[in-house]
Amino acid sequence: MVHRCLLALAGTLALSVSGMALGQAPQSSPAISYTRDIQPIFTNKCVACHACNDAACQLNLGSADGVQRGASKVPVYQGDRSQAVPTTRLFYDAHSEQAWRKQGFYSVLDGQGSQAALMARMLELGHKTPLTPNAKLPESIVLGLNRNNMCPLPHEFDAYAGVHPGEGMPLAVTGLTDQEYQTLQRWLAAGAPVDAQALQPSAAEASQIAEWEALLNRPGSSEALIGRWLYEHLFLAHIDFVGGQPGHFFQWVRSRTPSGQPADIIATRRPNDPPGTDFYYRLVPVQGVIVHKTHISYPLGPQKLKRVKQLFYSGDWHATSLPGYGPRHRANPFETFEAIPAVARYQFMLDNAEYFVRTFIRGPVCRGQIATDVIRDNFWALFQEPAHDLYITDARYRGEATPLLAMPGQIDDVGSVISLWHSYRDKRNEYEKLRREAYAEAPAPSWSTLWAGNDNALLSIFRHFDSASVSKGLIGDVPLTTWLFDYPLLERTYYQLAVNFDVFGNVSHQLQTRLYFDLIRNGAEVNFLRLMPADQRGAILSDWYQTTGKVKMWLDYEDIDTDTASAFKLDERDPKRDFGLQLLQRTKSLNVTPDPINRCQGAYCSRPQMSAEFRDVEQSLSRLVSRPAAGLKVINQLPEASMLRIEGQGGQRQVYSLLRNRAHSNVAFLLGEESRYQPGLDTLTLVPGVLSSYPNFIFNIPASDVPEWVEDMEAARDDPAKFERIVMRWGVRRSHPQFWQYFHDLNTFIEETEPLEAGVLDMNRYENL
Known part of the structure; x- marks a missing residue:
């Protein structure tokens, strides 16, 4: 258009x-x-x-x-x-x-x-x-x-x-x-003259750039392999240097020219495509306006440099030869990088798990439907402790598993898409069988199975139809599903959806990517099921895959373990919810987003650190959350991600994301989402801050009006005329005279609360309510 x-x-x-x-x-x-x-x-x-x-x-x-x-x-x-x-x-x-x-x-x-x-x-x-x-x-x-x-x-x-x-x-x-x-x-x-100058690093940034480039370009086979692995895992990052200039970010590229010379970027389709010539890893400034949807920040500084050297350069290992860049090596990074200790690779990803999950959930491609149409509207993500990951600890198991972890998408012949899919599906299911049998012989899972190394250990994901957001901490009520990543699953997800995904690719490539991600989701769910009581895993899985989902279970998924016991002590009436509640209690020190609004306990449903005025605001807003649409029918008239801008006294204001969680009988198929939609089970989650790169609508509400706004929302039910009056009074339509003031203020709020995450928001999905 x-x-x-x-x-x-x-x-x-x-x-x-x-x-x-x-x-x-x-x-x-x-x-x-x-x-x-x-x-x-x-x-x-x-x-x-x-x-x-x-x-x-x-x-x-x-x-x-x-x-x-x-x-x-x-x-x-x-x-x-x-x-x-x-x-x-x-x-x-x-x-x-x-x-x-x-x-x-x-x-x-x-x-x-x-x-x-x-x-x-x-x-x-x-x-x-x-x-x-x-x-x-x-x-x-x-x-x-x-x-x-x-x-x-x-x-x-x-x-x-x-x-x-x-x-x-x-x-x-x-x-x-x-x-x-x-x-x-x-x-x-006047002829549209341009006088723009490219961004240049400061002296402090240039010094750190020289250190990092020297590290990734060290001579030697082992060093070259480490450099390649690090580059392929950081090529999407917007690097923020400790002590750097605000608003300056950098990204890794492969260049024909070495450090000290202007970068001559080798623009391959994927970061692991053949470079075609000798090259150097270089850090170059991110040019142009920072936009939120592609801005995935990553910190670098002296501590990170020390950590990387500790993980990768201090061990007693050596790469005897270097792998190539052909389709086989792109398809299976576990073979390509097997010389690097698996524990180093996994721990590096865990250190900044939020970044890696953002790369494939929020995505660098600006429109994430390849990833998002196969996930629930909200779920939590956890990670397996390296000491309890058999791929890390058991060399024999690792040797058997590695050949089975190859991923499709390298061959994009349209005529072969079905046979390619079947081949990789069968290989993946063979791996799942191997994993099930190996873990059945391992100690029963317990709380020590879950990684708890830093505040990246707990993540919340919210889908907004064709985009999604990732946040640290456990946000919202206990969700329907929880994902548990081990190293093979985390690495495969990253390679399938970030490194190997080609937004410019054809239907075969995109279909193979989408179908395999369905298996990845299923693998994350099965990993979590191992924590549940053995005799209830089948019922939980059946609830996740209702109606047509059972056909998909029969066609494409490997059977789960319903015999081996778990060491978790959970309420048999609802073990999944009890696990979530216990998780919240056990991880208070890691949970960076305590959530009294959506998980109200007792009479107080607001954040205690807020002013009395905004505690009252949050208390009122909490009436709308964690209620199914059957009891709050106005949900059916709300978009995926509404922003509430609440104006308090003295020029104070707070911003909240009101997220609509759509319910489905299953999310196992590429097409037919509407036929699996369960609107009566939709809920709302209210989160302080801006949780979507793509706001769908803004309500600007004086704090004193919030109780009335909530009452009107409850009374609107499914009456379009009543909802229209709400929009007319408090809504900021695209034609609002102050539209840009309110829209810009969302990012100003991000700057004030999470300055490294700030970037211009996208209004392509702003709705005509």
Whole structure:
């Protein structure tokens, strides 16, 4: 669709390149500066829809490079294509405007004879058709992921404008101020000059970069193998250096040039594809505006350097040869890196488990449906203690298991997808059988089976249809399912969904990835079932796989162990819930998010550290959570992730995420989700902070109104007219005059509470309530 181009999007004022008011150039300097005047407007009004691979028409407005690259009619997300498409990653796959033109991108900045630039005409169309303040948008304007990517070329604009007169840019949202509009039009009329400078590391950052590059590029077979493993596990990270500059992040690349020279990036499709030449691991600055959906931060500093040396460089082991980069080595990292002690590999991942789970649950690809349509809407994730992981402790078992841990997706022949799937499914099930039998001979699982090494040991995952979030701690009521990762499962999940996944791949590759992740989920659930009483595991599994799920159990899953005892002492009436409650009690020191709102005990359902005003707010809001939709029917009218902005006295405010947890009879199939949906069992979870990169709606509520808002929500039931009145009074629709103020404030709140996680949020999923 025409570039949701310049789509109304959001950035945060604090992320603006300039601290001056948007669009206001100093009166003493009438010349427009891209850095000072233009990028701040894009950051605050365009980047929220024009960033990453899912930018409308691939028009990425987070940097001068993206603006000059322009737009493309080729969609990145096209799950049914028979052939993979060339990769078009900004800053990687081409480095000049001319190179992007050869890849099919067209300019939105160049005038066409007597016609103004395409961007200028899109902005003009949007500016002359303002929206009715805070009114619902016409149904004729299709929004969200269902909108067709129209992407008109310059000579097609008149036809587009004739058919879509109300769909200029920013699209279907409160638009540019008059001053912003005039600034952009003056800049475009002047030929869209750019004066942007690339981000450079500070002296403190440069010193640490030199240390890390020296470490990963050490000579020797063992050192080269370690460097490769570390690179493949950190290539998605936005590195934050201890003592570094706020807002500076770096990422690992493979370069043809060594340290001390400008990086010459080797832009392979995957990080473990053949580099084709000698190379060096390098750390380069992350350029452009930081956007939340791709921002997965990772800390590096002296302590981490010491830890890496301890784990990988101090042991008595040696790699006698180096593996290649062919399909076999990509498919099975356990064979590729078997020379590196498994305990070092696993412990490195456990140290920052939240980062690794974020890479494949929240994802680097901007739209995560390959991962998210196979998971529940909320669950907890735990990890097996290395000393109780047989892959770590038993060399014989490890030798038998390793050949069975290969993953599909390297061969993307469409005609062979079924046979490939069957082959890898059978291999995985052979591994599950081996694991079941080996663990049946091991000591019964107990609390010591669970890793409790730091605050990454407990994670909460929330799915928001085609995206998901990961947070430290145990959030919400005890969920329906809990995942238990051991090392083989954690490593396979990471490689299948992060290292080996190709967003530009064809239907065969994406289907194999999706089907294997279904087996991964099942493996995580089976690992957890081993903690349950043996005679109740079958019933719990049956509850997870109701109706058609039983067919999937029969077709594709290995049988579970229903004989070997567990050492956990659990209430036989509901052992799964009792486990969750005991877990909460036993892990108080690790649980970074105590949750009295959703797990209210007694009369107090608020966080004790809050002011009296906000304790009352949370007490009122707690009435809505952990109640099935059958008793709170307004759930059926709420989107996946609503943000509540509560305004207190004296300019104070708090932000909460109101998450809708959809219930399903099972999540075992690629298609037919609606047929397995159980709306009467939906619940809400209320979490302080912003838990989604993609807010679906904002309610702005004075603290004194919260009791009335809650009462109206309870009374609305499934009456659209009553819910409409709630939206009209407290909702921030796309057409709200202060839309951008409230939208930006969500990220400002992240900056205040978790500054390293801040980044421009995405509004592609902001709904037309």
